[in-house]
Amino acid sequence: MKTHIIAFALSIIISLSARAELKWEQTALELHPTANDKQAIGHFKYQNTGKTPVHFKSVHASCGCTTAQTQKDEVPAGGSGEITATFNIGDRTGTQVKTVTVETDEATNQKTVLTLKTIIPQQLELNPTFVFWKQGDKPDPKTITVKAGKEFTVKHIKVTSSSPDFQTKVEEKGNGEFQIDVQPQETKNIVASTLTIQPEDSQKVFYATARITNAPTVQ
């Protein structure tokens, strides 16, 4: 019986050594784009360590914000290449994890999931990004706190209201922290304003919204 097991194991080892096999340098990448970058691009390198060619059957990204491209459809024995994954940052914030699923015609490991982790730096954090008053409310000021991200030094910010219906006042609290007081002129009419917040010496713009809403819906 032992002889049978050894023969079985040897046959598996021999067949494994003969098959096509993609070896990935890394299946997970962490990217650190700058605050102004529009895209984060990851390169997943591979090599066919087997003795027969490998064909890509499909390369599929987990979300519309990520695209993935192969250099070629067939990887010859001993050949190498890479899959380029491009993550469109858009207005996303924080840590974003997207995946790319690669299917090949290998005998085993036909499906490989590549993970692209992108850490998007946030120059300013606003809390909250929306302040509102209901029609008829007392037009008391409401506060938006602004805090500079860990890797950034922000000494001053400029705040602009798109509508004269809202006044803003900025108070510098130190250590990259600011307080924006937003106050409507009155709350009779439904009006809104986009508040544009821009750190000094920066092209990056942040937004908040101030609005007078109608009364709550009766449920």
Place this chain on the structure above:
Amino acid sequence: MRSSLVRQVLILAALALAPGVGGAVYFRHKISWRSSILPSELATVDQAHAWGGNVIWVDARPDDEFASDHVPGAISLNEDRWNELLPEFLAAWSPGKRIVVYCSSLSCNASREVARRLRKEAQLPDVFVLEGGWEAWLKKKK
């Protein structure tokens, strides 16, 4: 003879399972690519319909998918153009409205992210993620 065969089957099964178990232990602290969601933050299509006109449907899918088709009356709010689209959404919101966010259910995380940002950044209450996403809505429509 039979017990020997069973033992070999068990050994082979254990060997086959070992990489999976090892991987699960080794990567136990790695974050998942799907943000977690509480059951209370989910809404079914039937629940959303029952809320009637008190619901704002939010489409978190990319612009082209929204343009192709969407829930009638839905507002597009995706993270590609968050800064531009958020004020348009807020113009439709009023206190007491329930917000139901959906995206494509096919491995997409967009609705969870949009719902999270509406709760955390805009500090809006009553934000729900549609269970089953766009596909669930389509199925109910038929």
